[in-house]
């Protein structure tokens with residue numbers, strides 16, 4: 124590559140149009156004076172590897188990976204971080220400068236969530252935590268959450284077998300934490316300090332069947348989904364006196380972690396959170412004006 128060509132990065136997914144990763148990484152790069160190009164790349168469902176290979180040939184140095192390719196990204200890599208190994212999924216790939224060096228895979232979703240909770244002064248240590256959902260996002264955040272040493276962590280899922288499977292798989296990371304799984308419709312009614320909605324239900328304005336007794340004034344309710352307005356899950360939580368947070372900060376924090384891996388410099392996430400929130404509001408206002 125020519126000496127002054129900007130470093131080339133991308134986010135890959137299917138669909139990909141909605142992705143905010145370019146906005147976030149370009150903002151980080153401006154902040155730290157790094158010259159980079161960050162693209163959105165759509166890959167066919169059966170064409171992930173070919174698309175990545177073509178990107179590397181163009182000089183690509185790294186990629187963020189989103190739905191539905193995180194498992195394939197893990198499989199494609201030759202070396203994995205401990206976090207990626209735990210999740211069996213990767214959202215960050217680091218490409219070598221020469222073709223005979225290994226591709227490295229990392230998973231920054233969990234550290235993104237933990238850093239966002241810390242940003243909002245939500246303390247996981249010693250608390251009772253409930254996670255709704257047992258999909259890829261839950262798998263990615265479990266080990267970093269358990270590392271924060273909650274007193275108890277319950278995984279509740281529509282298909283309880285998936286919840287029980289995760290409990291079995293992560294039991295060695297639980298330490299003194301009481302780790303258990305249950306069906307989503309049968310959560311034992313007792314107060315939690317933190318409830319994390321790791322289902323995409325909010326994206327279709329659906330609320331999982333949750334008893335009121337789970338939540339109170341001391342509860343933080345965290346929806347991994349985000350949008351221009353509070354989600355139905357956040358509204359449900361706020362109406363019961365809880366503090367509600369959305370997943371926008373997790374998105375920015377996981378991106379900051381990827382950025383630090385690629386560039387060796389950690390950006391300040393606070394101004395980028397604001398910028399992203401504003402961009403999402405403006406996009407929603409534009410859509411509303413068109414309707």
Ligand code: NDP
Nearest residue numbers: 256257258259260261281282321322323324347370373374
């Ligand atoms: P998956 O498809 O891997 O898993 C979805 C999980 O949610 C499954 O356990 C599924 O249950 C459950 N589920 C799906 N729909 C419903 C519903 N209507 N009611 C109740 N449960 C439901 O998705 P991911 O784990 O990858 O992602 C989950 C959410 O987290 C998405 O909204 C995603 O956008 C968000 N996310 C946000 C991030 C951020 O940075 N803010 C990062 C990563 C994810 P079952 O097993 O029974 O099918």
